[in-house]
Amino acid sequence: MSSTAPPHLLQRMQEKKQELEHLLALRQLASHLQTHFDELSEKFDGLMQGNQATSNVLENWAGVFRTIDLTEKFASQEQDQQEQEKSSLVRIPTA
Structure with missing residues (x-):
């Protein structure tokens, strides 16, 4: 042919x-x-989930620091109040 x-x-x-x-x-x-980009996409998804978890942890730490700050302020106010109460006590001799 x-x-x-x-x-x-x-x-x-x-x-x-x-x-x-x-x-x-x-x-x-x-x-x-295409296979390479699919694998890359999966890795990016994992990174995004890791970033979200890190973001959540950092947001929680902001709340922890606020709580510590409020606790310290409350303890300071309570200590000031106790000192004021001690200074306003009148001592009367009994003997």
């Missing part, structure tokens, strides 16, 4: 075979690239 085909058709058929090989190679590379 190839011996009866004109040379320009044989050349065209060879070009189409090369084009098919290139397209198959391109499809394979695209598949590898």
Whole structure:
């Protein structure tokens, strides 16, 4: 069959075979690239979840520091009140 085909058709058929090989190679590379991007996407999802957890911890620490500050203020006020009560006591000698 190839011996009866004109040379320009044989050349065209060879070009189409090369084009098919290139397209198959391109499809394979695209598949590898898609796999790579899927893995990258999963890693980014993990990073985002880790960032959210870190954000939650930092928000909780803000509450902890506020609580410590309020506790220290309350303790200071209570100590001041106790000192005022001690200074306002009148001591009456009994003996």
